[in-house]
Every structure is written in structure tokens, then in C-alpha cells.
Amino acid sequence: MVDRELTIKGRTAIAGIGETVYYKRAQAPDPEFRMCLDAILAAAEDAGLAVDDIDGFASYSNDRNEPSHIASALGLPELRFSNMVWGGGGGGGSAAVANAAAAVAAGYANYVVVFRALAQGQFGRFGQAPPLRGISGPMAYTMPYGLVSPAQMFAMRVQRFMHEYGGGQAAQKAVSMASYHHAQANPRAVMHGRPLTEEAYDGARWIVEPFRLYDCCMENDGAAAIIVTSAERAADLRHPPAHIWAAEQGSDLGQGLPVHNAPDYATSNFKTLAKHLYDTAGVGPHDIDVIQSYENFTGGVVMSLVEHGFCEPEEVDKVLTFENLTAPNGSLPINTSGGNLAECYMHGLELIIEAVRQVRGTSTSQVADVELSLVTSGPMVTPVSNLLLSASR
Amino acid sequence: MSATDAYLPAGLPAPASEALDETYWSAATDHRLMIQCCQGCGRHQWGPEWICNKCRSFDLEWVEVEPRGVIYSWERIWHPVHPALVEACPYVVVLVELPHADGVRMVGNLLGDPTEEVQIGSEVEGVFEDHPECEPPYTLVQWRRLP
Numbered sequence: 001m002v003d004r005e006l007t008i009k010g011r012t013a014i015a016g017i018g019e020t021v022y023y024k025r026a027q028a029p030d031p032e033f034r035m036c037l038d039a040i041l042a043a044a045e046d047a048g049l050a051v052d053d054i055d056g057f058a059s060y061s062n063d064r065n066e067p068s069h070i071a072s073a074l075g076l077p078e079l080r081f082s083n084m085v086w087g088g089g090g091g092g093g094s095a096a097v098a099n100a101a102a103a104v105a106a107g108y109a110n111y112v113v114v115f116r117a118l119a120q121g122q123f124g125r126f127g128q129a130p131p132l133r134g135i136s137g138p139m140a141y142t143m144p145y146g147l148v149s150p151a152q153m154f155a156m157r158v159q160r161f162m163h164e165y166g167g168g169q170a171a172q173k174a175v176s177m178a179s180y181h182h183a184q185a186n187p188r189a190v191m192h193g194r195p196l197t198e199e200a201y202d203g204a205r206w207i208v209e210p211f212r213l214y215d216c217c218m219e220n221d222g223a224a225a226i227i228v229t230s231a232e233r234a235a236d237l238r239h240p241p242a243h244i245w246a247a248e249q250g251s252d253l254g255q256g257l258p259v260h261n262a263p264d265y266a267t268s269n270f271k272t273l274a275k276h277l278y279d280t281a282g283v284g285p286h287d288i289d290v291i292q293s294y295e296n297f298t299g300g301v302v303m304s305l306v307e308h309g310f311c312e313p314e315e316v317d318k319v320l321t322f323e324n325l326t327a328p329n330g331s332l333p334i335n336t337s338g339g340n341l342a343e344c345y346m347h348g349l350e351l352i353i354e355a356v357r358q359v360r361g362t363s364t365s366q367v368a369d370v371e372l373s374l375v376t377s378g379p380m381v382t383p384v385s386n387l388l389l390s391a392s393r
Numbered sequence: 394m395s396a397t398d399a400y401l402p403a404g405l406p407a408p409a410s411e412a413l414d415e416t417y418w419s420a421a422t423d424h425r426l427m428i429q430c431c432q433g434c435g436r437h438q439w440g441p442e443w444i445c446n447k448c449r450s451f452d453l454e455w456v457e458v459e460p461r462g463v464i465y466s467w468e469r470i471w472h473p474v475h476p477a478l479v480e481a482c483p484y485v486v487v488l489v490e491l492p493h494a495d496g497v498r499m500v501g502n503l504l505g506d507p508t509e510e511v512q513i514g515s516e517v518e519g520v521f522e523d524h525p526e527c528e529p530p531y532t533l534v535q536w537r538r539l540p
């Protein structure tokens with residue numbers, strides 16, 4: 001049970017959002033650190049916050065831009081909090097927001113920036129191992145067999161899910177089509193003006209079965225930032241606050257066991273986190289209005305939605321349809337900016353920004369009267385994380 | 394179970410042993426499959442670890458297990474992500490469960506025609522794939538369907 005005295009619910013809020021232009025991989029005209037600064041300044045401007053008031057930073061996915069460097073470059077009077085979530089990919093996205101909220105609630109800092117910046121032309125490609133001659137440790141039991149990339153790591157889990165519950169290919173397609181559909185309304189989206197037809201989805205090459213090309217996230221350059229502060233301070237800023245009702249991070253028993261030995265294998269890793277999130281917020285899946293669900297690969301979205309209680313695993317192809325997953329009329333609208341598949345793969349921070357827009361009522365695919373806006377970050381890795389935002393405190 | 398030609402082309406990173414798993418790699422070159430078994434609770438465990446994740450005993454012993462199992466999951470890879478694999482696609486990677494060793498799972502390639510249908514639950518046996526040309530030499534454990 002949740003200790004109500006200690007719960008994070010309603011104590012903090014997201015008050016500012018900022019992004020650079022989103023680019024295709026290696027096409028950013030600016031270096032990564034410059035884009036990181038741009039996004040942070042844009043978030044402060046959006047919030048109506050004096051840059052000097054920023055006093056903390058949180059990030060994830062081994063971001064290269066160190067808070068001490070950022071704070072000094074910006075001439076901030078004080079750095080009071082800096083924090084990084086372990087783990088690659090986007091599993092730490094909502095966790096970074098959770099850490100920022102915890103810091104604010106504990107009084108460690110007043111205005112904590114959560115950021116992510118990526119320039120793959122300046123640095124190496126994300127998710128690709130540098131060429132090695134020898135490999136030791138757990139990877140010695142996978143790489144020599146040609147199991148190398150994230151897609152290959154996660155296809156194995158999704159295949160098992162499809163075997164256990166019978167289905168999932170149609171749901172994967174619906175997730176992809178919904179993301180591309182929403183991107184057509186969003187001028188920031190890298191895939192804006194490039195709609196995806198059913199024929200193109202079905203005719204696309206396999207990357208690794210059961211993932212076709214359009215089941216896989218893009219690779220992009222850019223930067224994004226948000227500002228977390230107390231609910232009281234947020235109320236004095238420019239936009240209606242997106243109140244943080246709950247944010248959880250972690251994974252179930254043994255999910256870090258090497259060589260695909262997690263006891264519960266056909267999972268996105270949200271089974272325990274979803275329960276904690278709903279307990280903390282005091283709500284259930286039927287109360288959620290809109291969802292931003294991290295798509296490294298569409299099969300992970302299907303499993304995330306199941307584990308957050310939106311659908312039984314045996315029914316994914318029946319419930320997770322294009323009609324249901326699209327705004328404004330679907331019963332389960334997801335990834336309303338285009339998300340990692342079609343807006344920008346900013347490792348899911350763009351999904352958190354979109355969740356804030358849905359609370360503010362400013363999405364390009366707005367759902368009516370949003371009270372509760374859910375984010376799920378980084379399925380199938382460990383740790384994963386999730387975040388529930390509300391229009392009310 | 395004899396040595397076979399390599400399933401994938403040369404050029405992928407070669408496995409290198411470390412203190413924890415030296416026994417596995419040297420046994421493999423002798424065409425024996427060895428994994429860890431806890432002397433505290435008797436449970437097999439994989440991959441290599443310093444402690445039993447069930448009873449937390451540090452007394453893990455390497456024991457030989459029969460290289461037989463069932464396909465727990467699989468994938469057919471069409472897009473090469475390593476220069477050595479450009480000519481190798483499609484190829485099949487399987488996750489094999491060893492029911493007689495507490496259900497530990499191992500990753501390997503499924504030998505044979507890569508376009509053939511793969512069934513979860515199919516029985517497979519291990520095949521030791523030697524790489525004597527490498528320095529130091531090593532052996533991979535591959536899998537083929539039982540008739």
C-alpha cells in the first residue's frame with residue numbers, strides 16, 4: 001500500500017517545455033551541447049521563468065551533457081541538484097521526471113530541468129556498438145550469434161508474447177499507422193507530409209521478424225527539455241501546470257538476468273510499475289484520457305498498453321485498432337504527436353512534452369477535456385518508467 | 394554432435410572469457426556444455442553470475458548438462474547491423490530452454506535452411522561449432538532440430 005504521507009501526488013508539476021527543431025539522423029546543423037542549451041532556454045521561455053532560477057538537472061540514457069557544464073555555461077547562480085538514471089534507451093525518461101519531482105518535493109532544488117540531447121553526426125550512432133575484436137561478459141553469449149541490435153534483442157520477447165497469447169501483428173500495424181497519422185497534423189514531426197499507407201506498411205521489408213521497417217523507431221537529432229517545479233510555483237507561471245500525480249521506475253523480478261533469462265519473459269516490464277502508478281494516483285486505466293507510449297518497437301507498445309490495463313493480452317488485435325488508437329474519436333488515443341516513430345526519436349522526452357500539451361489543450365491532435373495524461377517510457381528494458389499528469393492538483 | 398562449418402561468416406566479435414566464465418569457454422572447446430549449479434539450493438543458473446539469485450549462496454559449481462532443449466523463442470534477421478553480416482541475411486537466432494536444467498535459456502543459431510518455418514516448442518540438440526582459426530580458439534554452441 002502507498003503511504004499517503006509520502007506520496008508524490010499533486011506536489012509538483014511540469015511548468016515549461018522546450019524543443020529544438022527535430023532533424024533526421026546526423027543532419028543537425030548544430031553541435032549537441034548547443035542544441036541542449038537551446039532546448040533548456042526554450043523551456044524557460046515557455047514557462048515564463050527567469051533562467052537564473054533554474055537550479056537542478058536530471059537526465060537519462062547516459063546523456064553526454066553534464067549539468068555542471070550546462071549550469072556554468074548558462075551562468076546559473078547555483079547548481080543544487082544533478083542526477084542521471086542508469087540504463088540505455090528511453091526506459092529512464094519518466095524516471096528522470098520522477099527524480100526531478102522528488103528533488104523538488106524534498107526541497108533540494110526549486111526548478112529542475114529534465115533534458116535529453118542527441119547529435120549522431122557529431123558522435124556515433126545511438127544503439128550501435130563500436131566494432132570490436134573480442135567481447136566478454138553477457139554479450140559474449142549473444143553477439144557471436146549475430147544478436148547485436150536493440151531490434152534483435154526485443155523481437156525475441158515480442159515473438160514469445162505473440163506465441164503465448166496468439167496475435168499481435170495487427171495491433172503492431174495499428175500502432176504504427178496511428179503514430180504516422182498523428183504526425184501528419186504535427187508540423188514539428190520529421191514524418192510530417194509523409195503519410196503511411198497500409199500498402200506501404202505491409203510491403204515494407206522485414207528488419208527482424210516480427211518487426212517490419214515501420215515497426216521500428218527512427219533515428220534523429222535534436223534536443224528537448226522540460227521544467228519541473230512545485231505545484232505552488234507552477235501556478236504562478238505562464239501556462240496551466242501539468243500536475244504530476246505519479247511516476248514510477250524499475251522492473252519486476254530478475255529482469256536484468258543475462259542472456260534472456262528473465263523469469264517472466266513475454267513482458268514490457270510494466271506489471272509492477274503500473275500497479276504502483278495507479279495506487280499512488282488513486283485512479284485506474286478507465287480514468288486515463290490519452291496515452292503517450294514509448295515506441296522503440298511497436299510490439300513493446302502493445303505489451304505496455306496491456307500491462308497498464310487497457311486491454312487483455314488475448315485481445316490486442318481486437319482492441320488496439322487504428323480507430324481506437326487515434327485522436328480525437330478513438331477510445332484509446334496514443335502517441336498524438338507521432339511519437340518516436342514519426343515525430344522524432346528524442347528517446348521519449350518528446351512524448352512527455354506531448355503529454356503536457358494534451359493537459360494544456362494545445363496538441364495538434366488534441367483529445368477533448370483531458371484530465372489524465374499517461375506516459376510509458378522504454379518498454380522491455382530495465383529500468384522502465386511511467387508518468388501520470390493531471391490538469392488538476 | 395560433431396564440429397560443423399560456421400553458421401555465420403567470420404568477422405563478428407569473438408567471445409573472450411573472463412575469470413567468472415573461463416570454465417564455460419574451455420569446456421565448450423572440449424565439446425561439453427557446462428553451466429553453473431548452486432551447491433546451496435541445487436538450482437541451475439544462467440548466464441554466469443557470482444551469486445545464486447535464489448538462495449544467495451556464493452557456492453556455485455560448474456556442472457555438465459546435456460546439450461538438448463526446446464525452442465522458447467526465435468527471430469529471423471533480415472537487416473544486417475554488422476559489416477560481417479551483410480551477406481549472411483536472413484539468419485535465425487533461437488532462444489533455447491533446457492528443461493532438465495531448471496529451464497535456463499541459451500541463445501544460439503538454428504542450423505539449417507534459415508527460411509524454414511520455426512516452431513516454438515520444437516526439440517533441438519546442441520552442435521559445437523569450432524573456430525580453431527582464431528587466437529585464442531573458441532567454440533560456439535549452436536542448435537539443430539531433432540528429427
Ligand SMILES: [Zn+2]
Binds near residue numbers: 435436
Ligand atoms: Zn542457491
